[in-house]
Amino acid sequence: xxxxxxxxxxxxxxxxxxxxxxxxxxxxxxxxxxxxxxxxxxxxxxxxxxxxxxxxxxxxxxxxxxxxxxxxxxxxxxxxxxxxxxxxxxxxxxxxxxxxxxxxxxxxxxxxxxxxxxxxxxxxxxxxxxxxxxxxxxxxxxxxxxxxxxxxxxxxxxxxxxxxxxxxxxxxxxxxxxxxxxxxxxxxxxxxxxxxxxxxxxxxxxxxxxxxxxxxxxxxxxxxxxxxxxxxxxxxxxxxxxxxxxxxxxxxxxxxxxxxxxxxxxxxxxxxxxxxxxxxxxxxxxxxxxxxxxxxxxxxxxxxxxxxxxxxxxxxxxxxxxxxxxxxxxxxxxxxxxxxxxxxxxxxxxxxxxxxxxxxxxxxxxxxxxxxxxxxxxxxxxxxxxxxxxxxxxxxxxxxxxxxxxxxxxxxxxxxxxxxxxxx
Amino acid sequence: xxxxxxxxxxxxxxxxxxxxxxxxxxxxxxxxxxxxxxxxxxxxxxxxxxxxxxxxxxxxxxxxxxxxxxxxxxxxxxxxxxxxxxxxxxxxxxxxxxxxxxxxxxxxxxxxxxx
Numbered sequence: 001x002x003x004x005x006x007x008x009x010x011x012x013x014x015x016x017x018x019x020x021x022x023x024x025x026x027x028x029x030x031x032x033x034x035x036x037x038x039x040x041x042x043x044x045x046x047x048x049x050x051x052x053x054x055x056x057x058x059x060x061x062x063x064x065x066x067x068x069x070x071x072x073x074x075x076x077x078x079x080x081x082x083x084x085x086x087x088x089x090x091x092x093x094x095x096x097x098x099x100x101x102x103x104x105x106x107x108x109x110x111x112x113x114x115x116x117x118x119x120x121x122x123x124x125x126x127x128x129x130x131x132x133x134x135x136x137x138x139x140x141x142x143x144x145x146x147x148x149x150x151x152x153x154x155x156x157x158x159x160x161x162x163x164x165x166x167x168x169x170x171x172x173x174x175x176x177x178x179x180x181x182x183x184x185x186x187x188x189x190x191x192x193x194x195x196x197x198x199x200x201x202x203x204x205x206x207x208x209x210x211x212x213x214x215x216x217x218x219x220x221x222x223x224x225x226x227x228x229x230x231x232x233x234x235x236x237x238x239x240x241x242x243x244x245x246x247x248x249x250x251x252x253x254x255x256x257x258x259x260x261x262x263x264x265x266x267x268x269x270x271x272x273x274x275x276x277x278x279x280x281x282x283x284x285x286x287x288x289x290x291x292x293x294x295x296x297x298x299x300x301x302x303x304x305x306x307x308x309x310x311x312x313x314x315x316x317x318x319x320x321x322x323x324x325x326x327x328x329x330x331x332x333x334x335x336x337x338x339x340x341x342x343x344x345x346x347x348x349x350x351x352x353x354x355x356x357x358x359x360x361x362x363x364x365x366x367x368x369x370x371x372x373x374x375x376x377x378x379x380x381x382x383x384x385x386x387x388x389x390x391x392x393x394x395x396x397x398x399x400x401x402x403x404x405x406x407x408x409x410x411x412x413x414x415x416x417x418x419x420x421x422x423x424x
Numbered sequence: 425x426x427x428x429x430x431x432x433x434x435x436x437x438x439x440x441x442x443x444x445x446x447x448x449x450x451x452x453x454x455x456x457x458x459x460x461x462x463x464x465x466x467x468x469x470x471x472x473x474x475x476x477x478x479x480x481x482x483x484x485x486x487x488x489x490x491x492x493x494x495x496x497x498x499x500x501x502x503x504x505x506x507x508x509x510x511x512x513x514x515x516x517x518x519x520x521x522x523x524x525x526x527x528x529x530x531x532x533x534x535x536x537x538x539x
Contacts, residue, residue, distance in 0.1 A: 024482075154456040161449040168438040184434070247490040255459055262455055270448045328448040379506045407449060414448050 018061060063105035067322035075099030075317065088379070089221035091195070094227030094310055098317015112317045125315045128210070130201045133312040134196035135276040140305025141377070141409065142284020143297045147259050150403040152248035155355070156369070160407025162351030163373025167190025167415045170336050177332055181205050184238055185419040187333055190217045191340030192222070193374035199316065200277060201416045205423055211319040212330040216337035218316070224379040225386075227338075228345050228371050232387055235349040236367050242355070243350040243366040245400050253291070260285035267414055273424070274417025281413065288405065293332025341374065348373030348404065365400070372401035375408030 056062050069195045078096030082089035101121070106112045114121040150157060171188030181188060186202035186209055198217035200209040220227065232241075264282035268275055287297040319325075352370030359365065368387055379423040381401035388397040488496075526532060 151456055154453040157449045157453050158446070161446045164442060164445050168442045171441075172430055172434060172438055175430045181437075182433060185437075250488065252460075252463065253454070254463060258459060259456065263452060266451055267448050268454070270451075410452075411445050411449060414445050415441060417445050418458060419437070422437045422441065 037065035038117075058107055060105045063107060065322065067104060067110045068103045068105050068324050070326065071099055071103040071320055073322075075103065078219070078317075087225070088218070091218050091313055092222055093318040094313025095215070098314040099320050100317075102318030102321045113316065114321060115324065121315065121318055124311055125319065127308075127311060128199060128214075128315050128319070129203055131200045131276065133308050134200040135280040136308045137196040137305060137312065138277050138413075139280040139284040140300050140308070142260070142281040142286075143288045143300035144147075144305075145285060145288075145377070145409075146402075147283075147285065147324055147406060148251040148256060148397050149248050150406055151251045151255050151259055153403055154399070156365070156400070156403035157407040158355065159287055159348050159352055159370045159373040159404035160375070160411040161373075162370065163344045163348035163375075163404070163408055164192065164411045164415045165347030166193070166340040166374065167412065167419075169343045169347075171419070173336050173339065177336070179329075179332075181332075182423050183209055184215055185308065185423045186210075186325065187336055188340070188419065189213070189412070189416055190220070190333070190337040191344045192373075192408075192415055193217070193221055193341060193344060193376040193380070194409060194412045195221060197277060197375075197412050197416045198311075199312070201419060203307060204420060209329065209333065210326075211321075211325050212333045213318065213337075214316045215320055215325075216334050220337050220341045221376045221379065224341075224376045225383050227341050228374075228380060228383045231342055231345045232349065232368055232371050232384075234237055235346060236353070238391065240353070240367050242395065243364055244392070244395055244407065245364075245369075246362045247398070248399060253289075256289045257286070260289060263410065267410065271414050271417030271421065273420035274413045277413040277416065278410065281409065320396075344374040345371050345380075348408075366395070366397055369397055369401040369404055373404040373411075374409045375405065375412045377405050377409060378402065380408075381405040 030274065075096045075098075078092045078099065081087045082092035082096065102114055109121040110116075111150040112121075113119060114125050116122055130195075167188045169188075169193075170191040171184050173180065174184035174187040182205040186198075186204075186206040188211060189198045189201045192198065195214065197220045199210065199214050202213040206213075260282040263280065264286075267278050271278075284297070284300050287293045287300060348370035349367060350370070351367060352367035356364050356367060366388065368384050374380050374382050381398055384401040385396065388395045
């Protein structure tokens with residue numbers, strides 16, 4: 001009990017101290033301005049006082065605004081989610097810390113802020129603004145992804161296409177809310193549930209909305225284990241949730257090598273604007289599957305992707321500077337983002353049930369894997385596995401769910417390419 | 425023209441865009457449904473020429489279910505677990521009869537003065 005009071009007293013004392021400091025310096029300002037012969041007495045005492053005043057004016061306390069506090073709380077919440085609930089910690093810790101960095105109040109004009117040209121943060125942000133980081137992330141994803149579940153059962157790729165309903169439904173929704181077509185396209189890509197793709201497209205189509213779009217995409221990706229299960233239970237009847245799928249066939253090495261080569265040629269001939277993303281994704285996979293470039297594949301899937309994730313996360317977080325980020329448009333984007341994840345999940349699930357109408361015997365699929373069509377790799381596949389286990393402990397759906405999951409990555413990148421070619 | 429507050433151009437982008445995603449992935453499905461067949465065609469040709477070699481290759485491609493894989497893995501695991509040196513299971517410090525060791529012997533010391 002005593003301990004509790006002690007904490008409150010310390011917190012109160014800190015607040016009182018800060019207010020006193022601000023008040024004292026306020027009075028000093030007023031006194032310095034009003035004092036008779038103030039200009040004449042600008043001697044040694046005045047210099048010391050000026051120094052103190054100048055120091056105070058540079059501190060975060062003097063430049064503090066309530067919007068900074070709001071964003072700092074958001075940043076702390078991200079860090080809390082990552083540590084306490086293990087929600088995408090590799091993303092939420094850098095982004096959360098980036099939000100803290102971006103919302104420290106400072107005096108503009110001294111090359112500190114992320115939006116001030118010449119500042120260190122601005123140089124790091126260049127990779128986001130120019131869409132450099134997302135393709136590098138895709139290279140790493142390609143080098144760590146095993147497409148064999150997809151190759152062994154190619155029809156599951158349709159689920160990855162169906163879940164892209166989220167992108168296009170959000171595009172319509174954003175247009176209806178009054179965003180221009182470019183902005184609507186950039187917001188729509190949140191439904192692809194793919195952070196790098198969202199950053200890439202918004203950097204090209206609507207750079208001013210990129211902070212909000214990236215934060216929405218990454219936070220909803222982290223919240224996939226919260227968003228998807230209720231929708232799965234709503235759309236898939238209990239009986240269908242228990243369907244066991246036949247194990248995937250063994251895939252030969254030749255097929256594994258052919259997949260990225262054919263995938264690269266085919267998808268990029270259809271949507272060349274997706275070249276930076278899909279090109280790097282399939283390039284990474286060729287490095288992995290060729291079997292002769294293990295060193296390059298290893299660097300891509302470990303060192304490179306880790307470095308880029310750090311830079312991307314912290315700069316995207318820092319781009320949420322309160323004065324730029326806290327707008328009505330951001331709120332709309334967050335609303336549309338939540339809706340897009342739900343629509344994408346529902347699209348995949350409904351399509352899986354429709355597919356089952358045409359499949360016979362042991363070819364039937366467990367419709368829950370449709371939820372993995374949103375490309376949040378591998379979280380949505382993990383959600384499907386957990387839901388499958390809840391209904392039947394002997395039913396392992398992870399490998400099957402990985403197929404629509406990785407095809408969702410391809411699908412959302414193709415979708416981004418198409419939106420670019422229409423709207424750029 | 426606007427439908428549900430959205431211009432017809434936006435509707436066109438939506439419908440065409442989603443369809444193209446389907447088409448792209450559908451083409452991939454078509455190709456990868458047929459690739460195993462194409463690869464098997466090659467095997468058949470080889471089969472007539474070198475029957476012995478083909479046998480081993482088809483054995484490599486044979487489908488094995490998860491249960492069978494688990495059973496094989498368990499059998500191998502048990503086999504290797506049992507492959508162990510025969511030991512007495514008596515772990516003690518062996519007593520050595522010859523107790524003399526010259527490591528601290530005074531006769532090898534440097535401070536031995538000649539008589």
